Amino acid sequence: MPKVTVDGQEIDVPDGATVLQACELAGKEIPRFCYHERLSIAGNCRMCLVEVKPGPPKPQASCALPATEGQEIRTDSQMVKTAREGVMEFLLINHPLDCPICDQGGECDLQDQSIAYGRGATRYEENKRAVTEKYMGPLIKTVMTRCIHCTRCVRFSEEIAGVDEIGAVGRGEDMQITTYLEQAAEHELSANVIDLCPVGALTSRPYAFEARPWELKKTLSIDVSDAVGANIRLDSRGREVMRALPRINDDVNEEWISDKARYQVDGLSKRRLDKVFMRKRGKLQPASWDEAFKAIAKAKPGKDIAAIAGDMVDCETMFAAKALLKACGSKLIEGRQTGMDYDVSNLAAVNFNSTFAGIEAADAILIVGSHIRWEAALVNVRIRKAVKRGAKVFVVGPYWDTTYPAEFLGEDLSVLGKLPKEVAEAFKGAERPAIIMGGAALARGALGAGLAFAEKFKLVRDGWKGFNVLHFSAARMGGLMLGFAQKGGMKDIVKAKPKVVVSLGADEMDFEPFADALKVYIGHHGDKGAHAADIVLPGASYAEKDGTYVNTEGRVQFAEKAVFAPGDAREDWTILRALADALGVNVGFDSFAQLQGAMIAEVPALGEEGLADYGAFPKADAKAKAEGTISAYPIRDFYLTNPIARASSVMQQCSSELLGGGELAEAAE
Amino acid sequence: MADRSPAPDTPELRERWGAFEFTESSRERADKAIARYPEGRQRSAVMPLLDLAQRQVGEETDTQGWLPLPVIEYVADYLDMPVIRVLEVASFYFMYNMKPVGKYHVQVCGTTPCMLRGSDGLFETCKKRGMSKGHVSEDGLWTLTEVECMGNCATAPMVQINDDNYEDLTPARLDEILDELAAGKQPKTGTQIAGKRTSEPEGGPTTLKEMVDANHDYRKEW
Numbered sequence: 001m002p003k004v005t006v007d008g009q010e011i012d013v014p015d016g017a018t019v020l021q022a023c024e025l026a027g028k029e030i031p032r033f034c035y036h037e038r039l040s041i042a043g044n045c046r047m048c049l050v051e052v053k054p055g056p057p058k059p060q061a062s063c064a065l066p067a068t069e070g071q072e073i074r075t076d077s078q079m080v081k082t083a084r085e086g087v088m089e090f091l092l093i094n095h096p097l098d099c100p101i102c103d104q105g106g107e108c109d110l111q112d113q114s115i116a117y118g119r120g121a122t123r124y125e126e127n128k129r130a131v132t133e134k135y136m137g138p139l140i141k142t143v144m145t146r147c148i149h150c151t152r153c154v155r156f157s158e159e160i161a162g163v164d165e166i167g168a169v170g171r172g173e174d175m176q177i178t179t180y181l182e183q184a185a186e187h188e189l190s191a192n193v194i195d196l197c198p199v200g201a202l203t204s205r206p207y208a209f210e211a212r213p214w215e216l217k218k219t220l221s222i223d224v225s226d227a228v229g230a231n232i233r234l235d236s237r238g239r240e241v242m243r244a245l246p247r248i249n250d251d252v253n254e255e256w257i258s259d260k261a262r263y264q265v266d267g268l269s270k271r272r273l274d275k276v277f278m279r280k281r282g283k284l285q286p287a288s289w290d291e292a293f294k295a296i297a298k299a300k301p302g303k304d305i306a307a308i309a310g311d312m313v314d315c316e317t318m319f320a321a322k323a324l325l326k327a328c329g330s331k332l333i334e335g336r337q338t339g340m341d342y343d344v345s346n347l348a349a350v351n352f353n354s355t356f357a358g359i360e361a362a363d364a365i366l367i368v369g370s371h372i373r374w375e376a377a378l379v380n381v382r383i384r385k386a387v388k389r390g391a392k393v394f395v396v397g398p399y400w401d402t403t404y405p406a407e408f409l410g411e412d413l414s415v416l417g418k419l420p421k422e423v424a425e426a427f428k429g430a431e432r433p434a435i436i437m438g439g440a441a442l443a444r445g446a447l448g449a450g451l452a453f454a455e456k457f458k459l460v461r462d463g464w465k466g467f468n469v470l471h472f473s474a475a476r477m478g479g480l481m482l483g484f485a486q487k488g489g490m491k492d493i494v495k496a497k498p499k500v501v502v503s504l505g506a507d508e509m510d511f512e513p514f515a516d517a518l519k520v521y522i523g524h525h526g527d528k529g530a531h532a533a534d535i536v537l538p539g540a541s542y543a544e545k546d547g548t549y550v551n552t553e554g555r556v557q558f559a560e561k562a563v564f565a566p567g568d569a570r571e572d573w574t575i576l577r578a579l580a581d582a583l584g585v586n587v588g589f590d591s592f593a594q595l596q597g598a599m600i601a602e603v604p605a606l607g608e609e610g611l612a613d614y615g616a617f618p619k620a621d622a623k624a625k626a627e628g629t630i631s632a633y634p635i636r637d638f639y640l641t642n643p644i645a646r647a648s649s650v651m652q653q654c655s656s657e658l659l660g661g662g663e664l665a666e667a668a669e
Numbered sequence: 670m671a672d673r674s675p676a677p678d679t680p681e682l683r684e685r686w687g688a689f690e691f692t693e694s695s696r697e698r699a700d701k702a703i704a705r706y707p708e709g710r711q712r713s714a715v716m717p718l719l720d721l722a723q724r725q726v727g728e729e730t731d732t733q734g735w736l737p738l739p740v741i742e743y744v745a746d747y748l749d750m751p752v753i754r755v756l757e758v759a760s761f762y763f764m765y766n767m768k769p770v771g772k773y774h775v776q777v778c779g780t781t782p783c784m785l786r787g788s789d790g791l792f793e794t795c796k797k798r799g800m801s802k803g804h805v806s807e808d809g810l811w812t813l814t815e816v817e818c819m820g821n822c823a824t825a826p827m828v829q830i831n832d833d834n835y836e837d838l839t840p841a842r843l844d845e846i847l848d849e850l851a852a853g854k855q856p857k858t859g860t861q862i863a864g865k866r867t868s869e870p871e872g873g874p875t876t877l878k879e880m881v882d883a884n885h886d887y888r889k890e891w
Contacts, residue, residue: 164753165751165753166753167753167754167756167757168757169673169753169756169757170673170674170760170761171673171760171761174673180751180752180753181738
């Protein structure tokens with residue numbers, strides 16, 4: 001622990017810290033552009049200059065200078081002030097003065113730091129450099145004249161995303177940031193470079209010229225596009241969500257979010273269900289709430305009522321539905337829409353036990369049936385970190401581009417029982433071995449075999465839990481905690497022949513077997529579920545209601561309401577509460593607080609933010625064997641996995657342009 | 670500064686260079702360059718490989734050679750590295766030509782010492798022969814580039830043509846060299862002053878005269 005003096009204040013800094021970090025520890029602000037905590041050190045913007053003794057009598061770049069014993073650092077001397085002014089003047093030589101038409105305005109590092117550390121006026125009278133715009137895909141808008149060559153975007157795509165596609169071509173004044181042949185940036189985290197860019201060179205294309213940051217109301221929310229539960233901030237103006245940005249949470253998403261989480265929000269104002277609809281003569285017609293409730297009451301479901309939870313509903317909605325069904329005398333609740341029926345008697349066996357931060361420490365990882373880049377892009381970032389530390393990764397399932405070296409063991413699940421010799425040895429020798437079971441493996445009934453594997457190689461040991469199940473529905477773990485699972489999955493619901501089926505935003509389920517039942521859809525988008533329904537009750541999306549979500553690690557998180565639902569749409573729990581009156585039953589809550597109280601009373605873990613404790617890890621059935629092959633992963637199109645994303649024109653464009661789902665509209669020659 | 674953007678990616682370019690492959694001897698030298706680096710660090714050999722590729726393109730086109738995009742992609746593939754990283758290197762160093770050049774790439778140094786010693790006259794000479802900066806002359810023989818200091822200030826002004834330096838030039842001497850090259854002969858490289866061997870002063874030493882034959886300690890004389 002070297003002891004350094006920063007502006008006369010003596011502090012101990014951790015070994016390996018840089019001078020910049022030492023200054024931050026001492027509470028001094030050091031301006032910077034190229035330095036970023038999560039990226040490698042570049043040292044090319046020179047904005048973080050400080051005076052350091054002993055050393056040459058000139059300012060030093062603090063981000064790239066190790067703090068050593070006895071250093072005397074000054075951040076407030078005249079030399080430092082002049083140096084910063086000088087660097088800022090150089091940076092501004094070629095930077096256009098177009099702040100009034102720049103989308104970064106108001107949240108621009110260069111703007112802020114030139115106010116704080118720059119000279120009051122310019123002395124530059126020559127011509128400025130101009131750089132042509134570069135195409136980087138449908139999400140990233142470029143104005144490269146504004147670029148100050150910090151290379152954060154280059155380092156992000158190389159180090160974090162693992163897809164080397166952005167580079168700095170040319171040299172000196174002619175240096176330009178570009179992708180090879182201006183191809184679109186093609187990975188799931190590409191838009192994070194927009195947040196990283198300290199100036200307005202890389203801005204958000206869908207959000208271009210939409211709003212200024214000071215006009216926006218900021219709401220803390222949780223992303224529901226996958227089961228990672230990334231912490232996001234929804235920026236809204238009036239009744240519209242303008243954009244989603246990541247919040248920093250080192251346990252979950254660090255500082256990144258996937259492109260889908262960021263850009264599906266424009267789907268929140270498209271294809272919305274804003275009226276009650278009822279099927280009359282085969283067609284959905286607008287109706288009133290009263291009519292709809294009467295029609296449901298007329299069906300006299302009694303205890304023949306079932307509820308299917310969709311992928312994006314919050315725990316409160318699910319609990320309200322469960323309470324309603326309980327009051328009716330039914331237990332037909334299920335959340336695994338596609339018919340999976342894995343054993344949920346012990347939730348520790350279907351949880352991501354290592355935690356996302358923990359998986360970074362794993363030294364041998366077996367991925368079974370999961371296209372992690374698409375099912376949880378941010379988890380892939382963690383595994384990439386583990387690989388950089390020397391972890392070996394093996395994958396069972398069809399090939400996908402992992403962004404790190406991984407060995408594919410074929411598509412046959414039986415390999416779980418008889419691993420190739422070198423793989424078995426890798427796991428035997430590993431200190432922190434881990435397995436990650438994806439949706440494709442669960443669907444083939446491989447959970448038991450995975451547990452047997454975990455027992456054989458002692459994946460769960462002192463201080464290390466290496467058994468992981470990776471879900472990709474935001475509602476899954478919350479649903480399982482609330483008991484949204486039948487022993488036989490959806491088959492049991494079909495067998496029970498319910499008279500009324502309530503679909504809580506369930507769009508991926510098969511409505512065919514419920515042809516005779518009255519299908520009530522409570523949801524927010526006119527998607528597959530609404531098309532199949534007899535009665536459509538407009539609900540609220542994740543941005544329009546408070547709610548509790550549990551991610552695939554079993555982490556309970558709370559999201560706040562950002563905007564009001566459009567038209568006649570109501571928060572889901574109020575619809576279910578009104579439905580209880582229509583059916584003449586008592587659910588025992590009249591307000592959201594009461595509902596939450598009842599939910600927490602039943603499942604106390606949902607009342608506490610943070611990791612839920614699922615108790616001891618179960619004993620495996622040693623005879624469990626996995627059979628069959630994984631021929632495909634459940635997600636066919638990363639950009640269109642949920643009704644919000646399917647309604648989003650940005651996601652549709654990404655899908656057709658980046659995944660080639662559709663041909664680009666091109667003029668005939 | 671010269672234009673360092675790569676030649677446009679056209680179907681013609683793909684057709685001409687799409688099937689580029691190292692010849693047997695290039696491959697041998699490429700593998701030798703790669704073998705200099707530890708296992709897994711083969712990317713370090715990107716610069717010698719680009720040079721080899723450029724020379725091979727030069728042999729095929731009877732010029733000094735250049736790097737079309739498909740060739741850059743071939744090198745990236747050969748080293749198993751992202752093509753943008755290779756393009757970064759290729760576009761950074763002036764020794765890699767990003768556009769086609771003539772049989773002789775005449776690189777005239779225009780930095781201060783050479784300029785003071787008359788590099789402007791050398792440019793005039795080149796222009797009289799139909800060369801213009803950054804372009805291949807009509808007969809396909811010449812490409813003129815103005816470059817920054819090549820480290821021959823003691824024998825300024827200088828010109829680098831393909832792999833050779835020609836120093837202590839005057840417009841007339843440069844003319845002679847270009848004539849010889851055009852005729853397919855190899856002119857004398859290095860200094861063009863008769864009797865001078867390298868960068869020693871003309872007409873014998875002017876300073877440190879005692880040092881010519883043996884070591885001499887000047888410190889006592891200060």
